[in-house]
Amino acid sequence: MLFNSIEFALFLPIVFGVFWLLERTSYQRGNVWLLASSLFFYGWWDWRFLGLVIVNGSLDFFAAQLLARSRTMPWRRFWMGVSLVGNLGMLGFFKYYDFFVLSFIDAFSLLGMSFDARTLGIVLPVGISFYTFQSLSYTIDVKRGDLQPTKDPMEFGAYLMFFPQLVAGPIERGTALLPQFQRSRTFDRRQAVDGARQILWGFFKKVVIADQCAPLVNLLFENHHDRSASDLVLGAVLFAFQIYGDFGGYSDIAIGTARLFGIDLMRNFAYPYFSRDIGEFWRRWHISLSTWFRDYLYIPLGGSRGGTLQRVRNTFIIFLVSGSWHGANYTFIAWGAFHAMLFLPLLLARSNRAHTGTVAPGRFLPSLIDATRMVVTFILVDIAWVFFRAPDITTAISILSSIPSGLLQHPGQLLLLLKDLLIRGPMPFIWLLLVTEWIARERQHALAELDQRLPVVLRWPLYYTIIITVLYHTGSEQTFIYFQF
Numbered sequence: 001m002l003f004n005s006i007e008f009a010l011f012l013p014i015v016f017g018v019f020w021l022l023e024r025t026s027y028q029r030g031n032v033w034l035l036a037s038s039l040f041f042y043g044w045w046d047w048r049f050l051g052l053v054i055v056n057g058s059l060d061f062f063a064a065q066l067l068a069r070s071r072t073m074p075w076r077r078f079w080m081g082v083s084l085v086g087n088l089g090m091l092g093f094f095k096y097y098d099f100f101v102l103s104f105i106d107a108f109s110l111l112g113m114s115f116d117a118r119t120l121g122i123v124l125p126v127g128i129s130f131y132t133f134q135s136l137s138y139t140i141d142v143k144r145g146d147l148q149p150t151k152d153p154m155e156f157g158a159y160l161m162f163f164p165q166l167v168a169g170p171i172e173r174g175t176a177l178l179p180q181f182q183r184s185r186t187f188d189r190r191q192a193v194d195g196a197r198q199i200l201w202g203f204f205k206k207v208v209i210a211d212q213c214a215p216l217v218n219l220l221f222e223n224h225h226d227r228s229a230s231d232l233v234l235g236a237v238l239f240a241f242q243i244y245g246d247f248g249g250y251s252d253i254a255i256g257t258a259r260l261f262g263i264d265l266m267r268n269f270a271y272p273y274f275s276r277d278i279g280e281f282w283r284r285w286h287i288s289l290s291t292w293f294r295d296y297l298y299i300p301l302g303g304s305r306g307g308t309l310q311r312v313r314n315t316f317i318i319f320l321v322s323g324s325w326h327g328a329n330y331t332f333i334a335w336g337a338f339h340a341m342l343f344l345p346l347l348l349a350r351s352n353r354a355h356t357g358t359v360a361p362g363r364f365l366p367s368l369i370d371a372t373r374m375v376v377t378f379i380l381v382d383i384a385w386v387f388f389r390a391p392d393i394t395t396a397i398s399i400l401s402s403i404p405s406g407l408l409q410h411p412g413q414l415l416l417l418l419k420d421l422l423i424r425g426p427m428p429f430i431w432l433l434l435v436t437e438w439i440a441r442e443r444q445h446a447l448a449e450l451d452q453r454l455p456v457v458l459r460w461p462l463y464y465t466i467i468i469t470v471l472y473h474t475g476s477e478q479t480f481i482y483f484q485f
Helices: 006-023 027-069 073-110 128-144 153-161 174-181 189-221 229-260 278-284 287-298 308-326 330-348 368-389 393-409 412-423 427-439 456-473
Strands: none
Touching: 006 027, 006 229, 027 073, 027 128, 027 153, 027 174, 073 128, 128 153, 128 174, 128 287, 153 174, 189 229, 189 427, 189 456, 229 368, 229 393, 229 412, 229 427, 278 287, 278 330, 278 368, 287 308, 308 330, 330 368, 330 393, 368 393, 393 412, 412 427
């Protein structure tokens, strides 16, 4: 079920109303209702894949309990291994089987040999990468002693399948989310109102920004050989905001929806395009995934400790795995490798944490140095997005190589590009997005604390303006980009 659908508009109020009626009697009944609602929410897409989620969750529910009861290290490692093999095995089969088969066929063809193997045409279950990592982190935390396993399957099911973040995150940890299903929740009007504001801003980012960028991005990336340099630059810029509006919008809607139920989810985006270097970008972009890899892969590998070669190795591993997580295509690996190369100078200079705070705190305008750093960082990130969006590496390289040559051969393209970046397509709304989020950059989301920042005579007209703008731009339901991961 899509957030931006009529079905969800009917589903949410019903789930919300029944939940708070049940919550008054006992939080266990509230958990059962949330679990049942989440199963319905996921099954709306394809009920056949409900079995996969249930098997995945059951595996970790029992593995964690057996792991906690084990008194010897071999048995603890055994049950941890069961969880790892089960989770990663299912993820690998559904996500990478056909990719590896085709890769082997291509490799043997280059050697003049035939490799007889068939792809299965496997349908990728929506959200499998997200709920697999969330379930796996639960058993890892139990093994580390950071979390006591629950014996209540309803609690664990509600934790794993909580519908707002089930299919595209944020990827939660048992240490943060599970305790919220182990206690009574009380309705907090202020929390709910702030959640509604975040939902509203999420819909603006999804419907007005991402969905309006999508057709033009598709048009400009298709038949790229026939596109001008200014068109290619515009396509790359629009995709940067399409994927941010799409995924950032989903996260805002998910976090805001959870707050309606008295549940706090972790922040997943922190105004990433205001980053001053690649290290800061990765602390602001898809935070739940980057911190997952940091805590469960990068640090266990040794992190930034050890010699230079070890730190370089760990950096490339983390970025290549991150690229592979996004999908079975060499473009994602190239995207990860490019980010690793951008991050490497910061790591070697030990300046990767030079910018951990908000840019220009307490000031309206950034310094010239910070503004330059943000522009340069955005350009580098946007170059990487071309690999992410392109169907193959050859296309990505062709697009990137055509831009400088086209601008040099036709200087008039620069003026056309400037015009495109100001007013073409959804660019005016993108500038509005940037200004709004810049003003709110020290807050959790763009509309946070608006009751304290604006009087009611200005606040409600703003709400209605956003709602009308979203409704005006609502057309056919556009699926979320990260559902494919």
